[in-house]
Amino acid sequence: MRRVSLSGLGAFAFGVGGAIALIATVPFLSQISGIANVWHSGSAVAQNIKTQGQIQLRLEAEKQVVAQDQQGKQSQKWEPLKGVVRPGDVLRYTLTGENKSDRLVKNLTLNQPIPKGMVYALKSTNVTNNGKITYSIDGGRSFGENPTVKVTLPDGKVETKPAPAIAYTHIRLQVPSVPAKATVKATYQTQVR
Template sequence: MKSVVIVTVGVLAIAATSYVPGVVSGRAVAQNNRSQPQLQLRLEAEKQVLQKDNQGKQKVSWQALTGKAVVKPGDVLRYTLNGENKSDRPINNLVLNQPIPKGMVYVLKSANTTNQNSKITYSIDGGRSFAENPTVKVTLPNGTVDIKPAPANAYTHIRLQLPSLAAKTIVKATYQTQIR
């Protein structure tokens, strides 16, 4: 039987979790964690800072959000999720779910990862289903229904799926949101 690990990380949370094979419908089967690989997760956030250089060209930099950071509507935040396999064994079929925080809109096509074998998918229904390119049905003025790409404000979750995370390695994923 294949093992699947599903992990959800809250905004600006730092979490460490043990690999638990047999996650089924949100319920975990108790296992002996001493013999299982361990995954450490860290989520960081940065605010986009736009400045003009000496030639008047706009330069983008990122400022870490720490303590009582101030953000306002329109600000773009970049989240970086680091997952480290601290064990001596690979973690197979790893799934990391990340909700888009309330009051924020996902910046389309901003998600990427350092792992070439990973797959990034998105949910527009609160995390119940995921697709690489979510779509919505739109009723046109003439009454016909058309399928269109989902708008950025419909995205609710990002999912990173890795077939395997080797022992003693790190995977990194980033994505951006904009404050409404």
Template sequence: MKRFSIAGLSAIALIAGATFSSQPIVANIFEGGVAVAQNAQKAQVQLQLEAEKKVVQTVNGQQKVAWQPLKGKVMVQPGDVLRYSVTGANNGDKAVKNLTINQPVPQGMVYVLNSATVKANQGTKITYSIDGGKSFVENPVVKVKLANGKVETRPAPDTAYTHVRWNFGASVAAKAAVKGSYQTKVR
């Protein structure tokens, strides 16, 4: 049985980008699970990544799901389900427009279909990439060649997903926070 060691979140997770209006990121620093992204107008968003492992327990004959926080170096096994949560806190005095956060599916993991969620932000759009983060769509599809030679378009399998993207709508108010999460399964 394969076992994987996760030596801290920064080794397997990268907050690939946060975009503000049409301005590029000036700084994107990732240390100890926290990133700071800043645009040219000095709007500041602090990004925090957390990971939890799904634990199923039987209590009084019923199965209950709990999420165990992962800290430091941990061991996971094939089949384990992990939930990643990204929180974006606008610490600035002005609203941040067009906040977009990209989160790669970590190597050795498979995205759990339909698991991406968002909390407390209307107008958020969740999209996905199956090409390494080059393009994002709401419902990724692949072309499959059938035995008879015809080509069909089908929903992309879970193994094809490479990134999850949250676009948090028109703006995130000053001193407000947004949160997105998704699940993966260890291969």
């Protein structure tokens, strides 16, 4: 059985008001076996010095389970991540940011890396609060809504094509504002290689 290292799974960075406020890593083991004892959720608190706004972050992971009933109909459900993941397993991450303060937080930016050993599931990201989603294919140095790559064809011509899912390295969520005592939530999926 192949084990997958998810070190860096919960690493995220975010900025409030245009400045980086915190870089944190949610606790995680480097080996997946026995993960039930390790992965529940993680949290971090960011504070914007200018406005004293606080955002508490929580990252949770679930595994997609496909079941088949007696009539052969398949159903899908999400269960808390536990045990060993195998190649082909689909994981859903939920990143929740709660504004614990009594002030509006503006320009919240969350950068979430795609863990090593995982492939981003294209078009699986959703974010609340009118958030904008962009992606990186260069290790987080640049972001765009629809990353592209240049491909050299057999005849020598170079074409620009949509980047393949395996090229995605980071997801960036930009939320214009999070009202006092409000929550912003984002989900995305990956598949184990």
